[in-house]
Amino acid sequence: EIMVLSSNITRIHNFFILGFPGLSPSYYSPASAVLFLVYLAILVGNIFILVFVIYEKSLQKPTYLVFCHLALTDLSFGTVTLPKIISKYWFGNSIISFYECFTQMFFVHYLGSVMSFLLLVMALDRFIAICVPLRYPVLITNNIIFALCGSAWFLPLPLMMIIIFQALSLPYCQSNIITQCYCDHISITNQACGNDRKIAQIVTLCIAMFCLLVPLAFILISYVSVIIVILKMSNSAGRSRILATCTPQIFITCLFYLPRCFVYIANLVGFSFSVDVRILLILLYSLLPAAVNPIIYCFKTQEIKHTLIKRIKVAKIGI
Incomplete structure (x- = not known):
C-alpha cells in the first residue's frame, strides 16, 4: 500500500518481499520446504550447542563460551530472516509493514556485525592460546571472554542506529517491492529518492567495511602468526594437535568471510x-554458516566430540 502525497513523494506503508523473481510459482512449495529445513537445521543445531555447553560444566571454558555467542547470533539471524520468506512461498504472504521491514533490516546488519566481532574474539583466543600459552590462563578467563563478547554485541549497536535513522529520514518515492528474501539496506534505500539516498548508502558502506574489514585484518594477522608458530614446532604430534584446535575456528571464519569477499571482488x-543468482549467493553466505557451524563445533572440536560420544555411550548403557 502506497499513499501519494501532494509533493509527489509517496509514503510507503507496506513492502512486498519478492524473493527470487525468476522462480516459477510451481516451485514455491519446494522452495519453502527447503528454506524450512534450513531453518530447522539452524534451530536444532544452535539450540543444541547452547544447551550442551550450558549443561556440561566441563565445557564452560573461554573457547566454548565464544561458540555459545556465535550459536546465539546464528540462531537469531535465522529467526529474523527465514520465517517471513518461508511464509511468502508457503502461504503467499509477501507483505511486510514499513517499520517491520526496517526492524528486520536493523537485525540483519546488526547480527552480521556482531558475528564479525565475535570471530575476532575467537581469533584472539586462539592467538593467545598458541602464541603465548603460558599467559593464556591469566589473559583469557571466562570473565574476560564475557566482557569481550559483550563488547562484540555492544560496539555495532550505535553504528546500526546511525544506519537506521538515516534510512528512516529518507523520502520514499519508488516502488515498494523488495527484490530480496529479506529487508536489507540496499533493497530499502533503492526505493528512496533524492541525493540523500546516495549519501546514506555511502555511509552504510563505510560502516559495513569497518565492521567487516577491521576484524578481518586482525583475524588474518592472528592466524598467520598461529600458523608460523605451528610450522616452527619440531614435534610433529604437537603440530597436529595444535592445528586441530584451530581447524574449527578457521572453517567458521572462512565460511563467513570468503563468500562475502568473493561477491565484493566480483562486483x-x-x-x-x-x-536470482545474486540473491542465492547472499542467502548461501548468510544462512549456510548458521546451519553448518554446529556440525563443525561437534565434529571438529575434540573436547566437544569426546564429551558428546561419552554422553551417548552413557545413555546407551542406561537404556
Whole structure:
C-alpha cells in the first residue's frame, strides 16, 4: 500500500518481499520446504550447542563460551530472516509493514556485525592460546571472554542506529517491492529518492567495511602468526594437535568471510550476476554458516566430540 502525497513523494506503508523473481510459482512449495529445513537445521543445531555447553560444566571454558555467542547470533539471524520468506512461498504472504521491514533490516546488519566481532574474539583466543600459552590462563578467563563478547554485541549497536535513522529520514518515492528474501539496506534505500539516498548508502558502506574489514585484518594477522608458530614446532604430534584446535575456528571464519569477499571482488571487477543468482549467493553466505557451524563445533572440536560420544555411550548403557 502506497499513499501519494501532494509533493509527489509517496509514503510507503507496506513492502512486498519478492524473493527470487525468476522462480516459477510451481516451485514455491519446494522452495519453502527447503528454506524450512534450513531453518530447522539452524534451530536444532544452535539450540543444541547452547544447551550442551550450558549443561556440561566441563565445557564452560573461554573457547566454548565464544561458540555459545556465535550459536546465539546464528540462531537469531535465522529467526529474523527465514520465517517471513518461508511464509511468502508457503502461504503467499509477501507483505511486510514499513517499520517491520526496517526492524528486520536493523537485525540483519546488526547480527552480521556482531558475528564479525565475535570471530575476532575467537581469533584472539586462539592467538593467545598458541602464541603465548603460558599467559593464556591469566589473559583469557571466562570473565574476560564475557566482557569481550559483550563488547562484540555492544560496539555495532550505535553504528546500526546511525544506519537506521538515516534510512528512516529518507523520502520514499519508488516502488515498494523488495527484490530480496529479506529487508536489507540496499533493497530499502533503492526505493528512496533524492541525493540523500546516495549519501546514506555511502555511509552504510563505510560502516559495513569497518565492521567487516577491521576484524578481518586482525583475524588474518592472528592466524598467520598461529600458523608460523605451528610450522616452527619440531614435534610433529604437537603440530597436529595444535592445528586441530584451530581447524574449527578457521572453517567458521572462512565460511563467513570468503563468500562475502568473493561477491565484493566480483562486483568490483565488473562481473555481474543475474538477480536470482545474486540473491542465492547472499542467502548461501548468510544462512549456510548458521546451519553448518554446529556440525563443525561437534565434529571438529575434540573436547566437544569426546564429551558428546561419552554422553551417548552413557545413555546407551542406561537404556
